[in-house]
Amino acid sequence: MENVIFYFSGTGNSLQVATDIAEKLEECEVVNLAKFPVETEINAKRIGIVFPVYFWGIPNIIRRFLSEIKLAGTPYIFAVATCGNVAGSSLIQVNDLLKIKNQKLYSGFIIKMPENYIIYYDADSKEKQQKRFHDEKEKLSHISQIVISKKEIPFEKSKYVIDTLFGKIVNHAVVRKFPSKDIHFTINDKCTSCGKCEKVCSVSNITIKNNKPTWNHHCEFCLGCLQNCPVNAIDYGDKTQKRTRYINPNV
Ligand SMILES: Cc1cc2nc3c(=O)[nH]c(=O)nc-3n(C[C@H](O)[C@H](O)[C@H](O)COP(=O)(O)O)c2cc1C
Numbered sequence: 001m002e003n004v005i006f007y008f009s010g011t012g013n014s015l016q017v018a019t020d021i022a023e024k025l026e027e028c029e030v031v032n033l034a035k036f037p038v039e040t041e042i043n044a045k046r047i048g049i050v051f052p053v054y055f056w057g058i059p060n061i062i063r064r065f066l067s068e069i070k071l072a073g074t075p076y077i078f079a080v081a082t083c084g085n086v087a088g089s090s091l092i093q094v095n096d097l098l099k100i101k102n103q104k105l106y107s108g109f110i111i112k113m114p115e116n117y118i119i120y121y122d123a124d125s126k127e128k129q130q131k132r133f134h135d136e137k138e139k140l141s142h143i144s145q146i147v148i149s150k151k152e153i154p155f156e157k158s159k160y161v162i163d164t165l166f167g168k169i170v171n172h173a174v175v176r177k178f179p180s181k182d183i184h185f186t187i188n189d190k191c192t193s194c195g196k197c198e199k200v201c202s203v204s205n206i207t208i209k210n211n212k213p214t215w216n217h218h219c220e221f222c223l224g225c226l227q228n229c230p231v232n233a234i235d236y237g238d239k240t241q242k243r244t245r246y247i248n249p250n251v
Helices: 013-024 060-068 090-100 126-148 161-175 178-184 196-200 224-228
Strands: 003-007 028-032 046-052 076-083 107-112 185-187 206-209 212-215 234-236
Touching: 003 013, 013 028, 013 046, 013 076, 013 126, 046 060, 060 090, 076 090, 076 126, 090 107, 090 161, 107 126, 178 185, 185 212, 196 206, 196 224, 224 234
Parallel strands: 003 028, 003 046, 046 076, 076 107
Antiparallel strands: 185 234, 206 212
């Protein structure tokens, strides 16, 4: 395999970035890392990791993936963190995990995409979303040139100091509790038992029982189930009832 980009994505932003970069590279596979058998040795010249920022750092699944993957030789590894606004220490964390495997991050980028953390924020306006998609396209040519020429460059840092400095601590403190936070998902009577939530959950954390979704407490908290529900039947406690859902329209 010449090039492979592994992605994790709840609402499609990271999938869009992964697919767009892959189009610019020749012979590039795009692989959902949640479905990848980590015991398989990865033999590629360039490896990309694209993921959403969660609480100033990386999702649990990225930590697990980078700790478990088996890499042949020393490929050119790059990462892209997609975020709403602050990327914290996510790329530093990726590099730290690679160092344990005697590998390194040759380049790392931050791309601001539409916000999907509906528990705190409403979806961005359509205008803001379009602006973000436009800026993503512009940044992509820069990223792909660096990746194609396998340039080693200092990876991008968040423009704020506080999230970079405290990113690891905040991220670790919050995301480690995510697997069981799914107890707060609720279903209202609009649920049609269509099973979409079960299908979109990349970590197979949802089972339909008695025609209703149940969450099995190994949640990554990507919010894909809530955001993708076609009838807005899923909520998180009392936080999301009045908020507009977001799914990336380009994937
Ligand atoms: C659990 C969770 C935590 C998040 N934390 C942050 C954050 O710390 N900083 C930020 O800028 N965006 C944060 N976001 C927003 C996402 O990183 C951003 O919208 C991302 O592009 C979503 O990618 P996806 O569509 O591939 O899932 C968070 C989203 C979720 C679901």
